[in-house]
Amino acid sequence: MGHSAPVWDCRAATEITQDWNGIDQVVLRNPKGASARISLHGGQVCSWRNEQGEELLFTSSKAIFKAPKAMRGGISICFPQFGSCGSLEQHGFVKNKIWTIDDNPPPMCSDDIEGGSFVDLLYRSSEEDLKFWPYSFELRLRASLLPDGDLVLRSRIRNVNGKPFGFSFAYHTHLVVSDISEVRIEGLETVDFLDNLCQKERFTEQGDAITFESEVDRVYVSTPNVIAVLDHERKRTYVIRKEGLPDVVVWNPWEKKSKAMVDFGDEEYKQMLCVNGAALERPITLRPGEEWTGKLQLTVVPSSFSFDL
Known part of the structure; x- marks a missing residue:
């Protein structure tokens, strides 16, 4: 009598642990041994490892792992x-809040989860938040x-407020x-960018690729939905696919700012x-009851791999 192949259980591939501050983290695994770790502090992805166990996301050795500050990395x-901008803290405030696991999420696109593992997280604006940003919202990840x-991240923001509001959004990756x-970086050739090192002056990318020899802090606007980051020494390429995120921030602080x-x-x-992946140049406006969705998908392939940009 033959043995049937084992069935991959995506629920068993999801585990909840705690960091050293006692904050829950969700660990996702796939059948080949890749993993991702998402903290309920900020809904932040703290780790993404390939099937060889190599870490693909940078976290600073000096990162501060203590609320209310978000960790530098991931x-x-x-x-x-x-x-x-204004009185809000840099990069907004949800990255410094404790999220919850969403046990009853609304239907989402199933192509994110077929045969893999996933977690749904939720942050609802609090009374405290309304004191400095007076709009009620639900943010699902x-x-x-x-x-x-x-690794796929899909965010949904719903206006549960009685009046419209506008916002910007980014996956700070x-x-x-x-080295x-x-x-x-390929895929941003001939694209306009706002240079944060030159008072947000607008330029057009002239090179056939973006390379680095000094500090870079730019917002590329109205970008293609697929771009690639080629790492020659490791002979691997990150392919970044995005939806609902027209802009791309490229940043490296270089020596002095570090x-x-x-x-x-x-x-x-x-x-x-x-x-x-970001929506920055033109803020998104939601009327009461409206919802916005943004998606980021990160793939790692050998640099010899052919991909469509």
């Missing part, structure tokens, strides 16, 4: 703003680890790279690159 959710190791001077950040090592800029 992928954090920036809402209702990215950057500094589904984090999925697919059978091939891809810190990628591990072998920033050996990295190039030394000025207390939660970032002096030399760590060499192993880190931020490439953030």
Whole structure:
């Protein structure tokens, strides 16, 4: 009598642990041994490992793992703003809040979870939040680890407020790279960008790829939905696919700014690159009851792999 093949149980591949502050983290695994770890502090992705166990997201060795400050690294959710503006803290406030596991989420697209593992998280605005941002909202995040190791983040923001509000959004994504001077980004050629190092002056990307030899802090606007980050030394490529996120932030602090950040090592800029799917140039407006969805999918392939940009 033959044995049937084992059935992959996506629920058994989801585990809840706690960090050293006692905050819950959800660990996702896939059949090949890849994993992702998502903290209920900020709905932040703290780790994403391939099937060889290699960490693909950068976290600073000097990161502060203590509420109310978000950890420097991984992928954090920036809402209702990215950057500094007005009285709100930099990159918004949901990254510093404790989220909950959403046991009864509304239906979402099933292509995120087929054969993989996932978790649904929820943050609802509190009375405290309304004191400095007077709009009620629900923010849902589904984090999925697919059978091939891809990491998928899908966010849904609903206006449960009696009046319209506008917001910006970003997945603040810190990628591990072998050497920033050996990295190039493809897919943003001829795209306009706002240079934060030049008072947000607008320029057009002239090179056939973005390379790094000094500090970079740019918002590329109206970008393609697929871009690639090529790491020559590791011979691997991050492919970034996005929906509902027209802009891309590219950031590396380089040497001088690294030394000025207390939660970032002096030399760590060499192993880190931020490439953030975002909606920044034109804020999103939701009327009462309306909902917005944004999606980010990260894939890692050998650099010899052919992909469509």
